[in-house]
Amino acid sequence: MATAQHPPTPTVRPGVQPLRAGQGTSFLWHKLHSLLGIVPIGAFLLEHLLSNYEALKGPAAYGAQVRFLNSLPMVRLLEWVFIFLPLLYHGLYGVYIWLRGKSNIVYYPWAGNWMYTAQRYTGLIALLYIGQHVLRQRFMGISLPENPGAAFAKVQHELANPWMLAVYVIAMIAICWHFAYGIWLFAAKWGITPGVNSRKRFGYVCAALGLALAIMGLVSIWAFVGPRYKNTPDIVPLATAQLHIQNAPPAYTLL
């Protein structure tokens, strides 16, 4: 007599598992990822783009800005705690988030879904770019904290390579996009903009900010590759604070 062979009752149900109510720590790690994107990373991005803009005033002004930033108290500690470590965490956890999502824009080609996908690609571009940028500009070649006067020429030499220039331009646009949409996502996901209209209005604000930052960044790049400061010497002398006072016109001439 044949006996029916029943497979053992599965202990785990197939398919997507139900919510692990109240268990695990992924909430904390996700929120940390989200917050770090705004502060300190977003705040640092603003600082960096504003500092870059000094390049428009020429090599001496740019070098002076580099010197100012490196004169901040405990600057090396600030650099690691507020820039390198948050960037590393945000980037790597972002890749982890990407790998766990399953994009479906083929079937559902809607604006929000495109933005979801774009946020992942721009994030990857940003991660790869920032990796090489920090390595080559901060840890390789002439050390800028000790030689702020060499800052302009170092960047200029880097951008003299048209491939590297293309990388910088693409990365500048991708990063500004990622940051602008990141602010929008932050507001939506932290419950700051829980209304359709508020999200729409804030979308315009973020788009304007992203566009402004991208234009600012690209104009700064132009300062290095344009004709105005061509062939900047490797190290330019920086005006010291004392020199400024000595060279300043007498107070009465300002009246």
Added chain:
Amino acid sequence: MATKTVQLEIKRQASPDAPAVWEKFEVEWRPGLNVTSALMDIALNPTTADGHATTPVTYDSNCLEEICGSCAMRINGRARMACSSLIDNLEQPIRVEPLTKFPLVRDLQVDRSVLFENLKRVKAWVPIDGTYDLGSGPRVFPQQQEVNYPLSNCISCTCCMEVCPQFNEETGFVGAATIAQVKLFNNHPTGKVFKEERLRALAGDGGVQECGFAQNCVEICPKQIPLTNAISDVSRDVLIQKAKDLLRS
């Protein structure tokens, strides 16, 4: 006299482990025909377009008026309710497939019990059972009713979960429907007794943090539930709850 016909291509699978095959069907057109009624016509005469006898197509359906949530399936690539998918509005041949994110039972029938399990885990109900008559509930003001009513329209069709890039086996994301129900029951004057428990539940792995705000859920929802608004509101409530728990522990 030649009659107008409707071409359908249906993805068939005899069992969860059987190979999937596409079968073509041709049914007679009539006014107001929808995908569910076309499936009924096939069941009356289960013969493929090229004349081979086959089995009737297995599918879930019940109310036939987009209110029970049973007949969600992928029609021409998109998740939607078969009963409200009018043939005249669809490009032919109409490709009908089961939902992709849920364990397949047979043909177009899938096991969507994960939603019921999720709703249980966030206590998506109003506790009114007791050993004595609890009397009438507190009054819900019309302003609050207007917020709650759209949320109460959820038919548990799972379309929002099917189209969500974050709803998959890796994340175990709870999905938009459950999050919207948390908002609904937290708004209820009796239901909010479980508010803190619901919010803590949603901070667990697969909780509200997994949302990537692709907003497909709100685009696809056949009942136009403001799902993204609910996710935003509930995310904030979960965050505040977790912060309170941290500081009060």
